[in-house]
Amino acid sequence: xxxxxxxxxxxxxxxxxxLALPAAAHAAERPGASAKLGAFAAERVHPDTSxxxxxxxxxxxxxxxxxxxxxxxRKTVTVTYTATSSSGVxxxxxxxxxxxxxxxxxTITGSLGTDDDPSCTESTTRTGVYSCKAVFHINAASDLxxxxxxxxxxxxxxxxxxxxxxxxxxxxxxTKIKKAAQLTLDAAPEPVQKGRTITVTGRLKRxxxxxxxxSGYTGQKALLQYRKKGSHTYTTLKTVTSGTGGSLKTxxxxxxxxxxxxxxxxxxxxxxxxxxxxxxxxx
Numbered sequence: 001x002x003x004x005x006x007x008x009x010x011x012x013x014x015x016x017x018x019l020a021l022p023a024a025a026h027a028a029e030r031p032g033a034s035a036k037l038g039a040f041a042a043e044r045v046h047p048d049t050s051x052x053x054x055x056x057x058x059x060x061x062x063x064x065x066x067x068x069x070x071x072x073x074r075k076t077v078t079v080t081y082t083a084t085s086s087s088g089v090x091x092x093x094x095x096x097x098x099x100x101x102x103x104x105x106x107t108i109t110g111s112l113g114t115d116d117d118p119s120c121t122e123s124t125t126r127t128g129v130y131s132c133k134a135v136f137h138i139n140a141a142s143d144l145x146x147x148x149x150x151x152x153x154x155x156x157x158x159x160x161x162x163x164x165x166x167x168x169x170x171x172x173x174x175t176k177i178k179k180a181a182q183l184t185l186d187a188a189p190e191p192v193q194k195g196r197t198i199t200v201t202g203r204l205k206r207x208x209x210x211x212x213x214x215s216g217y218t219g220q221k222a223l224l225q226y227r228k229k230g231s232h233t234y235t236t237l238k239t240v241t242s243g244t245g246g247s248l249k250t251x252x253x254x255x256x257x258x259x260x261x262x263x264x265x266x267x268x269x270x271x272x273x274x275x276x277x278x279x280x281x282x283x
Contacts, residue, residue, distance in 0.1 A: 087162055089130045097153060195254060223236045
């Protein structure tokens, strides 16, 4: 949806001085960006004219890749988009958010803002078309602790035209913010007689942003894979489901020298992970 607010026509300089918040104010609001997001989205008065009808398009978040965060990850995420308005664009605002309605902090379950207003440059060939870039500096230890959950996040874009009319779109694009995973493996005994049993153990963990540590991830499927000595290709031997504390355990027959590893595929909340391989010498 797109909401606009009517205002008197003013110059771009007046709009910028009246509406732009200094970088220090933005930084002070982090990680509580939901208050500013809610205030912007709560403007619900529709104008009598089409002035300020900014449209947002072609948004790309983090180069189209998932945003993967460990417990102490500091990551710079770039968002690019196009803002179009026949009345020009004075400034824009960008937020990543979760929830059902951005106009109320009660319905925002997660929010991330930028330290500075996005930068926008008007096309030299197309009047009223602006290429914009927003930069999010995300600190998992503070921005996501008790603020938001892994999964799908939406991109909120808002802005003011040169007449101080406001527009926004609360769902321009989506991205996945995922918890980083860790996976270990140990194969024993080493060396082993051909035909004897190899016991393979490991553990699957993922980031717990609230606790600030990696916790066992239970009930998840990991692939046990094997690469014969001299080969560059892994083959899947079996699927193992993680138990208490993310523990993994299975057995295989020793056939030839080679390396074993566990592989966990990504899901909606957790990033993929592959353990270091463990070479076993078969006598």
